[in-house]
Ligand code: HEC
């Protein structure tokens with residue numbers, strides 16, 4: 001009886017020890033100032049009306065639901081990883097990723113505002129699929145093949161290996177691609193293929209696209225825009 005009681009208590013004590021340890025570790029990992037916590041509601045206001053009078057909010061181009069404008073190559077932001085969005089805003093602001101549309105808007109934001117607006121767009125559900133998708137089935141089928149199997153003889157690795165099997169992205173490392181605007185995707189791929197290192201994270205994509213045929217880049221872009229919303233397994 002004594003021994004039984006001992007064996008019940010001991011693991012409990014050990015568990016309590018582990019929990020205290022975890023608790024302290026979590027406490028230590030918490031940002032110390034509340035101001036560091038991203039505020040999606042403040043981010044919503046930035047998306048709606050911007051941060052400076054006389055300038056539009058992000059939604060003028062990316063829309064309030066973050067669907068972007070697929071036909072004209074304005075990317076979707078909804079459902080992206082907040083860390084990826086914040087990182088890209090930092091690249092635009094410092095011209096590490098050069099884009100004349102985005103540079104002024106990114107420069108208007110403080111680091112905290114970047115965090116807030118990234119948290120807002122990251123929190124949104126998948127927008128509806130693009131209407132009037134003109135790509136044919138044959139093109140999309142080739143795109144799917146590239147996405148899943150790559151084109152190994154030409155050094156093209158399967159895209160899904162880094163971007164997730166459903167194109168859902170892998171945190172801040174490799175972005176969400178499913179349902180992204182095909183013209184936007186194609187433009188990014190073509191830039192990399194020409195050796196333009198978009199930003200400090202883009203080297204892998206320069207290697208990836210180095211020997212890719214333009215037809216294959218068109219195919220994979222068409223396939224990705226047509227993808228259904230990934231399940232809840234999306235990595236944020
Ligand atoms: C005048 C239109 C316009 C406005 C306003 C605008 N954007 Fe953009 N945004 C673009 C375009 C165009 C691109 C694509 C840039 C490229 O091709 O590299 C882009 C790209 C981005 C990207 C990169 C997405 C990716 O997949 O890598 C992020 C993040 C972004 N915008 C966030 C914002 C935020 C946040 C705001 C508001 C503070 C904003 N944008 C305002 C037009 C706009």
Ligand code: HEC
Nearest residue numbers: 157158159162173174175185188198199201202204208220
């Ligand atoms: C070895 C890993 C790896 C593989 C394989 C890979 N990617 Fe990427 N990809 C990345 C990384 C990392 C980024 C982020 C680059 C950056 O921030 O500039 C990226 C970014 C992108 C973007 C930019 C998205 C945006 O929102 O701006 C596109 C488009 C893209 N990849 C398409 C593809 C396609 C299509 C394939 C397959 C043909 C592929 N990738 C294979 C790692 C990879």
